[in-house]
Amino acid sequence: MRYPAEHKQQKRQDLLRASGALIKEGGFSATGIDAIAQAAGVTSGAMYSHFSSKSDLFKALLERELQHSTELWAGKLEQSLEQWLAYVMDHYLSLDHVKHPGTGCVLPALGAEIGRADPSVKAVFAHELQKGIDSLSERLGSPQLATAVISQMVGALVLARAMPTRQAQLAVLDASKAVLPTLVARPK
Numbered sequence: 001m002r003y004p005a006e007h008k009q010q011k012r013q014d015l016l017r018a019s020g021a022l023i024k025e026g027g028f029s030a031t032g033i034d035a036i037a038q039a040a041g042v043t044s045g046a047m048y049s050h051f052s053s054k055s056d057l058f059k060a061l062l063e064r065e066l067q068h069s070t071e072l073w074a075g076k077l078e079q080s081l082e083q084w085l086a087y088v089m090d091h092y093l094s095l096d097h098v099k100h101p102g103t104g105c106v107l108p109a110l111g112a113e114i115g116r117a118d119p120s121v122k123a124v125f126a127h128e129l130q131k132g133i134d135s136l137s138e139r140l141g142s143p144q145l146a147t148a149v150i151s152q153m154v155g156a157l158v159l160a161r162a163m164p165t166r167q168a169q170l171a172v173l174d175a176s177k178a179v180l181p182t183l184v185a186r187p188k
Contacts, residue, residue, distance in 0.1 A: 008050070011050065012050045012060070013064070014040070015040045015042065015046075015047065015050055015051075016060055016061055016064050017064075018039050018040035018041065019036040019039055019040050019057070019061070020061055020064070020065060020102075020106075021039075021102035021103060022035065022036060022039040022102065023036065023061060023110070024101050024102045024103075024104070024106060024109035024110060025101055025102040025109075027110070027113060028058055028061075028110055028113045029113055029116075033047055033048075033054060033057075036057070055117070055118060055120065055121060058117065058121050059120065059121055059124040061106070062106060062110075062114070062121065062124050062125050062128060063124055063128055065105075065106035066106065066125070066128035066129060066131070066132060067128065067131070069105055069106070069107070069132055070128070070131050070132040070135050070136075072088075073088075073132055073135055073136045073139075073150070074135045074136065074138070074139065075087070075088065075139060081139065081140075081184065082181070084139065085180060085181060085184060088153075089153075089176075089177050089180060092105065092153050092157070093153060093156055093157070093160075093173045093176055093177055094173070095166065095169060095170065095173070097157060098157065098160045098161050098169050098173070101161070104157075105154070105157070107150075107154045108154050108157040108158045108161065111154065111158070129150075132146075132150065133146045133147055133150065134146075136149065136150065140184055145183070145184065148183065149180065149183065149184060152176055152179070152180060152183070153176065153180070156172055156173060156175070156176035159172045160172040160173050
């Protein structure tokens with residue numbers, strides 16, 4: 001039986017969604033195709049019918065995850081800058097995000113692996129990240145400020161995840177929450 005073209009695209013998105021959490025939890029390099037396929041409920045052959053290589057899967061995952069992040073960074077345009085920033089900090093710079101990398105942002109979860117990836121993966125990453133920076137800079141008024149805010153939040157999450165105690169994790173998160181509002185404050 002032949003499936004309509006949109007079925008294959010939907011299945012591809014389902015595979016990315018199902019494998020994304022596993023990959024963000026355990027790391028891309030450490031997670032084999034068989035484990036990814038099992039998490040997605042398909043065979044490894046089915047994975048390869050959607051992604052020509054593990055690198056192709058990595059690119060598709062980064063594209064999907066960064067598009068999702070861009071939507072979140074853009075925020076609700078009806079919110080004031082202060083409301084938006086409070087919302088972002090409460091969700092992004094949270095202990096829940098520290099404890100559950102599989103359901104969170106791809107940048108702190110896989111950033112180091114992206115840095116070691118092949119040039120085609122880095123190109124997809126750079127392209128999608130730039131879209132996020134462009135979107136955030138519309139809200140913040142500056143691509144440089146947008147880059148700094150993303151960098152601060154990602155870095156804070158990486159450091160908090162590395163801390164051995166809840167108290168130390170909160171200290172990192174709270175420091176960023178204290179600094180970010182002054183960073184984005186616009187002169188009145």
